[in-house]
Amino acid sequence: MFALVDCNNFYASCERVFNPSLRLRPVVVLSNNDGCIIARSEEAKALGIQMGMPEFKCRPLLKQHDVAVFSSNFALYGDLSTRVMMTLAALAPEIEVYSIDEAFLDMTGFARFDLQEYGWHIRRTVRLNTGIPVCIGMAPTKTLAKIANRLAKKNPHYQGVCILRSHAEIQAALERTRIEDIWGIGRQLSKLLLEKQIESAADLAAAPAAWVRKHLHIVGARIQAELQGKSCLPIELVRPAKQSIGTSRSFGRSVTSLEELQQAVATFAAKCAVKLRHGNSLASLLTVFIATSPFDDLCERYWGTRTASLPCPTSDSVAILKAAQTMLDSIFRAGKSYKKAGVLVSGIVPQATCRKTLSLFAAEVPAPNERDTKIMQVMDAINHRYGNGAVRLAAENSESWKPHQKRLSARYTTRWDDIIEVKV
DNA sequence: TCTGGGGTCCTAGGACCC
């Protein structure tokens, strides 16, 4: 048996933990640029506020119902997530942290216990330790556990814990689950399946396997098997090393000058380098992209992107930044209104194995020396102690293109300054 | 006026190897 523990309306719930006056008020959290709704409390959902809706389109509704609106505060959500996961890790032998607000637990060996009771115990413990409400689904496969979790969320009579074990329970759940609500079936596949009159999870489970393999490929075949109770997706106890690390932002306003793009790209490049060093890894490929708005009907969208390999794998901010600037020059087109830019590093290798990699062109491009490495270490240490941005490269500057974040709550659990300055 | 960010996996085709 697998259990899927999923936090309810996670970001909205995080905002409530430190602000009890929000308990009965509808709450929404906005995306990075204060652009879209990315989390909603139950009350906000009841008002008809849709996931992903642009904030400006539902502004009257938000105002009318006195909805509490927040910018996204990832420092807070990340820290509370860690606390939830630590609590869960103490309640099950094996845990896979699947996302910021979800974890799979391996319930093998719990068969002789009362799973329902244990589910409620997990729920109470997480609530007590962190203040975050969760729902739990349990079933013989991960995909079915997802379905069980969904039922637990939608139907109050489960009291937050839904267990699918017998064939009859599973079949009934499959019949109640629409095709687009299955984990791994997105918009495109739903469309294809609906055209074939495959409308529920039960229909997909019963569809001809050869057809599914042909049109939904290996991924769809796995989903079908999982719906039939054949487990294909094991618990992944160790998170595999990242294959790519990216930093990108939409701008607070249109950006037209190369200079401002350079500042933005420099900032993203430096952020990627910090993330690399944090994971003790080096990158060998670098991608830079800049884009105009996809919502501008008058101008065709420009998406300039370029990927290049770095002379030798590195996590040095200066080396990555310099390479990124050269690439930016080659994709920049004057006279356009840019709304977004980003930097992506890939071809990631662990630092330890790569120390002594030689470059064929070593004479021309010297590898970062020990001095550079030390400078990076010192920068990271200072920023860790005094807060991000305490020291940075001169090319980084976020003044002009900075995303809007007007409604940020305090970083209650990670910054003393924020608690001291807390507004009443 | 205003529309997120950070990831993964899979397929297909080309080019190449022995």
Added chain:
DNA sequence: TCTGGGGTCCTAGGACCC
């Protein structure tokens, strides 16, 4: 008339997840 089998790496694009 007829032309193998088993691979790798790379890129681009599609689809999905939270």
